[in-house]
Amino acid sequence: MVCVESMPFEVKRSGITVNMSDEAHIFHPACKLSEIEDDRGVPVEVGDRVIAIFRTEGDYYAIDDTCPHKGVPLCDGLVDQKSVTCTWHGWRFSLETGCGLDGNRSKVGRYPVRISGENVEVGIPRSNSTHGEQVRAGCNSE
């Protein structure tokens, strides 16, 4: 399966202010850079959302923290090759797109991340259209 999604934003290398030409998101402070370890998720609350932030291979990612299968926190998942695997039943999600991998046809919301000084900020959509997104809009499979 290949998960392809047109990305309205990009996650850039650490230490560089990220993209966003994007007027679709409002950025909120989520945590400090010092709170993030490589390949370990950090759960944060941003508004009414619980989001897991990851740093892997020098890039930062933010996805919904709740596994769409049984609701287990994905921040506790195993990170490998820019994906996270849920600890309970092994569903795997791309950190880049939120798309399920390995035949998993669900999807978690993902958010743009930017670094501002020592702060990690997460972009929340101005509209709630992607809140709780569990459909595979934008995900292709073969």
Ligand code: FES
């Ligand atoms: S709860 Fe995540 S795979 Fe089952």
